[in-house]
Amino acid sequence: MLRLTRTTNLPELREIEYEEGNDSLFALSNVGPEVFVSLQRDNFISRSLARNGSFEFETFERTVAHLGGPRDLLVDVGANLGTVTIPAAARGHAKQVLAVEADQLNYRTLMANLYLNDLQDRVVAINTAAGATSGELLEFQLSPENKGDHRVKHSSEPGAFGEEAWPTYRVESTRLDDLLTREGLSERLPRSLIWIDVQGWEFQVLLGARAAVAAGAPFVIEFWPYGLQRNGMMDGLAAFLCENFTRLTVASRLRCRPSRRPGRALQRSAPASTTRTP
Template sequence: MTSAPSSSAPPSTGIGPRRLVRKTLRVAATGLARALHWAGLERSASWRMAVFDAAPAGSVLVSTRGPETYLVSSGDRAIARELYVNGQFDFEKLQKVMRLLGPGFQPRLLLDIGANIGCICIAAVKRGLFERAMAFEPEPYNFSLLAANIHLNGLASRITPRNLALGARDGEQLVFELSKDNYGDHRISMGAQDGQFDEACRERITVPSESLDSQIEGDWPGCLIWMDTQGFEGYVLQGAARSLRERPPLVVEFWPYGMQRSGSYEALKHAVLQAGYTHFHDLELDEGPVPASEAGFDAVWQRLGTSGRFTDLLIQ
């Protein structure tokens, strides 16, 4: 029988030097975080911006600034950053739309097309502006956060998420190009030509696409269609002829640069005018209703130009 070698070293504590350093740093960081919380710095927009910007790319952070809670990716320097810093994104725009629609509009269903991670549909339902919503988001990672955020806010029975694009026809597979740092600028790709936003360098994936008409069944009064599809709106409306018969109000991003790249502008005008919409509001301006006509839409196009500016239109 052999015995263990003798040693004069002190008994082991069970914690190696590296683990001890990590534990010390963790305790110190926790104490610092608590101190900052007590000091109220976590409520500072500047502080939260610094935290977001310092996070490793691709980290998932929790936004708790507003009434809603969101999981956001630190890789997204646009919508996610705004949500983390200020707790909401574009909600004031939705409130303006509701004021313009007035008391005669009885909101029930919100169709959020290009829903990203849910900052419009979740806030709209949770704050009582709409009874329920359907949210369409084709990009898989955005969709995973959208689904998680719906559950995180207790809205799984009131918001239906669908992981697909909407377009002119059913059963299509569309090429989708991904922005590296603006997850709200993922969009349908109509070619590899480069442009102002490094389109030629973007990763491309394939996403399923269906028509809006195939996704909605029966009558749905009190519906608002909220659409932000980065220049693809005209094709979405092409696939919504039946859905537009009752002329539900539309909120449509109007981005000449994106529409020029996708070739969707004529389709947008035709779909809106064919459905019988009579006027629109330019939400960037406060100049009252404008008659819905080719000349009216063309005037907005000319005002914005094709260098990248955009607005949103409430079409009625």
């Protein structure tokens, strides 16, 4: 059993417990303004947290500035360890957060980070895979080195990363629209930001978020051609964006000033953003 404790600025002690598994070797990162539990066997996101105290959060901050300031709701799909969720909530970029993470170990670590930063009352974290339908059992692949590269398995063909041989387990899917309705958050969509980073599964998440699209929520999606093509979803995503949005903006290159016409969808990691005026 691993127990992590941290004293907050309140006169109380926060603590979280884990049962350690074979790859559950944790480290505590206190480099930046937030504190994170990270995974020692993760060579990417956790390494950035240990060195810098953050992971590519600048793109998120530029996006919020582009949209005109803090959001009533952030929906973080593919929340991982909380690298967007936690600073967004802690620094006032979002009043409330719905964090969705499919992997069990990443989800448990996310929960630890919420408590260590005293954000458990402002963030609802759900352990599920967002998808086009609810209740479907998806085969989920685990990257051995990059805990941010876990993904839904859609092909068994040999891949550039040897992913056909990665271990898998089953994860149940849930439509994003269903999650928002269940948590009573749908009314916040006009002043929200939906942030999606799911390694080539973005099209399926959008198919399960049609009500959120119709409500005018801005979307940021990672655009990763390799993952989308491997899943056979590049054309479907392009058609969906053309049908529902009218402008594409590269979020990683946004200027930090409000847009005259806030975007309906943004895109990250080759980050671009797509928008449509209601």
